[in-house]
Amino acid sequence: MIERLSHGPASVRGLTEPFALSQQMISKHIACLVRARIVTKKKRGRESLCTLRPEAIKAVGEWATNYRRFWEESFDKLDVVVNRMKKEEVGHDKQHR
Amino acid sequence: MTNSTVDPSDRMVITRVFDAPRELVWKAWTDPKYVMQWWGPRGFTSPVCKMDFRVGGKFLCCMRAPDGQEFWNAGEYHEIVLHEKIVSSMYFSDPEGNKVEPEQYGIEHEAIEGAYDVTLFEDFGNGQTKLTFIGNEPMESAKNSGQLEGWNQILDKVAAVIAEL
Numbered sequence: 186m187i188e189r190l191s192h193g194p195a196s197v198r199g200l201t202e203p204f205a206l207s208q209q210m211i212s213k214h215i216a217c218l219v220r221a222r223i224v225t226k227k228k229r230g231r232e233s234l235c236t237l238r239p240e241a242i243k244a245v246g247e248w249a250t251n252y253r254r255f256w257e258e259s260f261d262k263l264d265v266v267v268n269r270m271k272k273e274e275v276g277h278d279k280q281h282r
Numbered sequence: 283m284t285n286s287t288v289d290p291s292d293r294m295v296i297t298r299v300f301d302a303p304r305e306l307v308w309k310a311w312t313d314p315k316y317v318m319q320w321w322g323p324r325g326f327t328s329p330v331c332k333m334d335f336r337v338g339g340k341f342l343c344c345m346r347a348p349d350g351q352e353f354w355n356a357g358e359y360h361e362i363v364l365h366e367k368i369v370s371s372m373y374f375s376d377p378e379g380n381k382v383e384p385e386q387y388g389i390e391h392e393a394i395e396g397a398y399d400v401t402l403f404e405d406f407g408n409g410q411t412k413l414t415f416i417g418n419e420p421m422e423s424a425k426n427s428g429q430l431e432g433w434n435q436i437l438d439k440v441a442a443v444i445a446e447l
Contacts, residue, residue, distance in 0.1 A: 252294060252417065253294055253296070254323055255322070255323050256294070256296050256415055256417070257296060258322075258323035258324045259320055259321060259322060259323065260296065260298045260320075260413070260415075261324065262319070262320035262321075262322075262324070263298075263300070263310060263311070263320040264298070264300060265319075265320070266310050266316055266319045266320045267300050267301075267302045267306060267307055267310050268301065268302070270302070270306055270309070270310060270316065271301075271302045271306060274306070
């Protein structure tokens with residue numbers, strides 16, 4: 186849906202057509218995007234026109250990258266810790282023997 | 283489709299194989315003494331980490347950026363299966379563990395309601411452990427994560443018993 190909106194604003198009906206989902210499901214999905222301030226929705230006559238907020242997408246993308254970075258780099262450090270722990274355990278075993 | 287506010291595409295899965303047995307990786311993950319040594323991205327340190335590691339218990343960890351700025355995260359443990367699985371939640375907090383909006387840290391982040399993190403520990407053979415971190419899981423699927431592994435283990439045991447018959 187975001188892919189479709191990246192080409193320009195679209196009506197709710199226009200967004201429903203490419204998907205095998207009911208308009209109700211699509212509306213629910215759009216409501217989520219509006220709440221997340223990713224999409225803006227404006228009433229125009231009987232139709233509602235949806236527009237993507239590019240700055241919102243950028244922010245979400247950055248957060249996702251940072252969140253991933255947080256875990257990836259924490260895992261890198263965890264690897265070091267685990268290896269150190271392993272060496273310590275081996276050291277302890279040798280002392281006990 | 284369940285009535286969930288979590289979009290599957292928002293989930294983040296990170297896996298890593300560690301060259302250490304599962305008990306050791308578990309210890310490094312659940313003992314604050316060790317968590318302080320790895321919590322946070324490269325260049326960050328963790329000066330404080332408190333963990334009340336039990337179901338319903340809370341954790342509070344601080345990470346300090348290279349520029350000195352501190353970020354506090356708190357969360358709660360919802361499910362613990364020894365050496366296998368942890369379901370937890372995490373949010374930005376103040377130093378007392380009270381939830382704060384990420385914007386206060388200058389982070390633009392739309393919190394996903396009802397999302398949990400699942401950490402899975404799997405025996406990878408050869409003394410190795412596969413760690414899987416699934417972020418933003420809705421509770422229903424968080425509960426079910428790792429069950430496949432459980433079943434595989436049961437099947438392995440069954441196969442071993444059968445082999446001895």
